[in-house]
Amino acid sequence: xxxxxxxxxxxxxxxxxxxxxxxxxxxxxxxxxxxxxxxxxxxxxxxxxxxxxxxxxxxxxxxxxxxxxxxxxxxxxxxxxxxxxxxxxxxxxxxxxxxxxxxxxxxxxxxxxxxxxxxxxxxxxxxxxxxxxxxxxxxxxxxxxxxxxxxxxxxxxxxxxxxxxxxxxxxxxxxxxxxxxxxxxxxxxxxxxxxxxxxxxxxxxxxxxxxxxxxxxxxxxxxxxxxxxxxx
Amino acid sequence: xxxxxxxxxxxxxxxxxxxxxxxxxxxxxxxxxxxxxxxxxxxxxxxxxxxxxxxxxxxxxxxxxxxxxxxxxxxxxxxxxxxxxxxxxxxxxxxxxxxxxxxxxxxxxxxxxxxxxxxxxxxxxxxxxxxxxxxxxxxxxxxxxxxxxxxxxxxxxxxxxxxxxxxxxxxxxxxxxxxxxxxxxxxxxxxxxxxxxxx
Numbered sequence: 001x002x003x004x005x006x007x008x009x010x011x012x013x014x015x016x017x018x019x020x021x022x023x024x025x026x027x028x029x030x031x032x033x034x035x036x037x038x039x040x041x042x043x044x045x046x047x048x049x050x051x052x053x054x055x056x057x058x059x060x061x062x063x064x065x066x067x068x069x070x071x072x073x074x075x076x077x078x079x080x081x082x083x084x085x086x087x088x089x090x091x092x093x094x095x096x097x098x099x100x101x102x103x104x105x106x107x108x109x110x111x112x113x114x115x116x117x118x119x120x121x122x123x124x125x126x127x128x129x130x131x132x133x134x135x136x137x138x139x140x141x142x143x144x145x146x147x148x149x150x151x152x153x154x155x156x157x158x159x160x161x162x163x164x165x166x167x168x169x170x171x172x173x174x175x176x177x178x179x180x181x182x183x184x185x186x187x188x189x190x191x192x193x194x195x196x197x198x199x200x201x202x203x204x205x206x207x208x209x210x211x212x213x214x215x216x217x218x219x220x221x222x223x224x225x226x227x228x229x230x231x232x
Numbered sequence: 233x234x235x236x237x238x239x240x241x242x243x244x245x246x247x248x249x250x251x252x253x254x255x256x257x258x259x260x261x262x263x264x265x266x267x268x269x270x271x272x273x274x275x276x277x278x279x280x281x282x283x284x285x286x287x288x289x290x291x292x293x294x295x296x297x298x299x300x301x302x303x304x305x306x307x308x309x310x311x312x313x314x315x316x317x318x319x320x321x322x323x324x325x326x327x328x329x330x331x332x333x334x335x336x337x338x339x340x341x342x343x344x345x346x347x348x349x350x351x352x353x354x355x356x357x358x359x360x361x362x363x364x365x366x367x368x369x370x371x372x373x374x375x376x377x378x379x380x381x382x383x384x385x386x387x388x389x390x391x392x393x394x395x396x397x398x399x400x401x402x403x404x405x406x407x408x409x410x411x412x413x414x415x416x417x418x419x420x421x422x423x424x425x426x427x428x429x430x431x
Binding site for chain 1: 250272
């Protein structure tokens, strides 16, 4: 098990959104406030890790012909569990993510990892894969939320940070966020669904450029100098 | 044949295990979810029509819409507004009408408090999918949302936006949302008027 290598793959070189280009629908829809981004990212991380472990654990008993049906049942089970738990214990998050929590069932990242990784690997690496891929997903969501929130409405940390009565963190989504400039000067197109497409497109471009540059450096200088890739 | 039976058995087994686990989780969360939903519905009603009664008593009595025999689909300024439910405040101060209508993006559900004198006592949007930063401000807990909603207190059945010669300031960049909220408020008051006339 090589945690560091898997972490680098999950977050950078094989990032589920930016490189594998999976699960983009929810990514564009919910990244309007930091609260949503963090909540959705962590929900996917938990579901992905649980599904990876479960799929990997039963991989030897599953007949090949019906493996997809079984994956879907397992995934749907975990998604429903997380959905019910959110409704009961963090209702604000459940309301603000709405239908996108149940829709994790058909999120390609989860079935993609089950098919591409977990059915061939033991439980340990699958568990790590769930965490690293989930982190990669969460990082992109957070970056998108930060960009869209800041440029769109001049805010930082909406729902998660409250400054109306001194600085504090709010876990119920009521935080006002830090207003960095008046929201009427923001490019409100970025808070619309089309802003999700635009932001994601630019992040894709930046990521591809960074990966290309890293590959070129590697070819020129060998492995001696490895550059840190950044999303933006 | 034997293969098919084996496949069916494995699939059945996995489904049965998942169903069992889900049953357990549902059993744990069921009460909390129901409690939260009742509290949310009461809070939305209390925000538009406060009822001062000791805790534990039923604050709002939901009326049977069908038994009332009133038209639940109203047309205000060309917009269709649907009445979902109506509850009578236990202290007799008025009614809380739950309305459903289209905004700029999708469907909104809004509670409107209506006093016996046919004046709006407050509005509260419980469900919406309006644009964040624009129409969503109508439901926001921030100052802009509170100011917008406060304008409706005391409004009568002819409430209108300033653009249409009324008194309500529309949210900037969200005229469609503002107009539909205004129309729904008027619809709720007209519905209560019909309700009073029928009794």
